[in-house]
Amino acid sequence: MRILKRSALTLLAVITTLALVVGGYVLYMQHQYYRIPDHQKLTIGNNQAATLTTGKVYTATTYNVGFGAYNPPV
Secondary structure (H helix, E strand, C coil): CCHHHHHHHHHHHHHHHHHHHHHHHHHHHHHHCCCCCCCCCCCCCCCCCCCCCCCCCCCCCCCCCCCCCCCCEE
16 A cells, blocks of 8 residues: 555646646747737848840859848847
């Protein structure tokens, strides 16, 4: 009986600890959540007047600089 009681208390402690860790993580993520507002008016800088034509070969070069829309954390 004593072993069963100790096992139940140990299991309860593990479940409680796990619930606190998961709950703390969820609360932290909800507190830190930040999103850029939708439907913002943007100004176009360096608008090009030239248009592409059909029948001409074009080349394009790309470079992934990462996603920089969000400001770094303060």
